[in-house]
Amino acid sequence: MKSGLVYCLKNFHLRRKNPIMQAKGNAPFFNEIFNEDCIAGMQAHLPDGSVDLVITDPPFGIEFQAKKANYNRKGSRVLEGYNEIKGTDYLDFTRQWLTQVKRVLKPSGSLYIFSGWNYLKELLIVLDELDLHLVNHLIWKYQFGLVTKRKYVTSHYHVLFCSLDEKQRRFFPYARFDKDEKHPDGGSAHYKDKEDVWIIPREYWNGDVKTPTKLPAELIRKILAYSSQPGDLVLDPFLGSGQVAVVSHLEGRRYAGFEIVPEYFKFAKKRLDTGSYRLKAEE
Numbered sequence: 548m549k550s551g552l553v554y555c556l557k558n559f560h561l562r563r564k565n566p567i568m569q570a571k572g573n574a575p576f577f578n579e580i581f582n583e584d585c586i587a588g589m590q591a592h593l594p595d596g597s598v599d600l601v602i603t604d605p606p607f608g609i610e611f612q613a614k615k616a617n618y619n620r621k622g623s624r625v626l627e628g629y630n631e632i633k634g635t636d637y638l639d640f641t642r643q644w645l646t647q648v649k650r651v652l653k654p655s656g657s658l659y660i661f662s663g664w665n666y667l668k669e670l671l672i673v674l675d676e677l678d679l680h681l682v683n684h685l686i687w688k689y690q691f692g693l694v695t696k697r698k699y700v701t702s703h704y705h706v707l708f709c710s711l712d713e714k715q716r717r718f719f720p721y722a723r724f725d726k727d728e729k730h731p732d733g734g735s736a737h738y739k740d741k742e743d744v745w746i747i748p749r750e751y752w753n754g755d756v757k758t759p760t761k762l763p764a765e766l767i768r769k770i771l772a773y774s775s776q777p778g779d780l781v782l783d784p785f786l787g788s789g790q791v792a793v794v795s796h797l798e799g800r801r802y803a804g805f806e807i808v809p810e811y812f813k814f815a816k817k818r819l820d821t822g823s824y825r826l827k828a829e830e
């Protein structure tokens with residue numbers, strides 16, 4: 548396994564180099580996040596063809612409530628206020644934000660969208676309408692689902708890997724494992740790593756402030772490795788806890804992002820500004 552893949556997540560400190568604005572050529576590209584609606588925000592802040600990689604986990608479109616008691620007995624550690632989109636508005640909402648994402652993505656760029664199965668159909672419809680190319684339909688298998696009695700347990704997410712221009716899209720096939728590296732179970736390590744079902748556990752942040760829908764850092768690191776290079780600009784229009792921006796920064800990428808809920812935005816901003824991967828809960 549290549550170096551940098553395994554590192555201790557607890558109390559990990561971010562590199563604090565260039566936390567704010569950074570110029571590339573004449574374009575004002577920045578390491579900045581905004582407490583704004585992402586549709587208006589992308590229009591206001593991001594020029595056409597400026598983003599190398601989009602990694603995002605849009606609102607679920609189900610009656611999701613960040614119920615504290617479901618996640619931690621000491622409820623005050625879980626932030627509330629998640630902004631949900633009504634089912635009847637989901638298709639139009641998806642059209643609006645994906646139109647902006649298409650505008651800001653470079654032709655060489657890639658887009659990864661996380662989705663449950665409830666509104667997967669709407670995402671696929673809009674990807675088709677906007678002529679975005681579906682490269683892979685990945686499955687992220689996690690270790691925790693809600694217990695059921697009359698149906699099966701949902702323990703996976705869909706990850707739609709898409710591009711604007713298949714000829715120009717970049718992919719780095721040996722970014723995580725060398726060409727000849729063997730997997731411990733036999734066979735090629737890079738082949739195994741590139742299979743389209745990813746088994747990656749969720750992170751438990753005992754004793755620290757948390758949000759209920761946070762993506763594990765390992766998932767983001769894997770996408771960054773295969774679809775970007777250091778210095779690239781990574782966008783997440785739906786930041787939540789800020790995982791995509793924080794991990795992108797840790798991996799030497801530039802970041803931009805939006806979060807509409809003030810409490811989540813403040814949490815993400817504090818993580819970036821203080822250089823802390825995890826924040827201790829105030830007792």
Ligand SMILES: C[S@@+](CC[C@H](N)C(=O)[O-])C[C@H]1O[C@@H](n2cnc3c(N)ncnc32)[C@H](O)[C@@H]1O
Pocket residue numbers: 583584585586603604605606607628629630631758760761762784785786787788789790791805806807808811
């Ligand atoms: C599924 S969560 C993202 C979780 C995130 N991937 C993480 O690791 O923490 C979706 C987020 O989008 C936010 N959101 C909903 N509508 C928004 C909008 N129009 N603009 C920006 N953020 C929005 C929600 O408040 C929520 O925090």
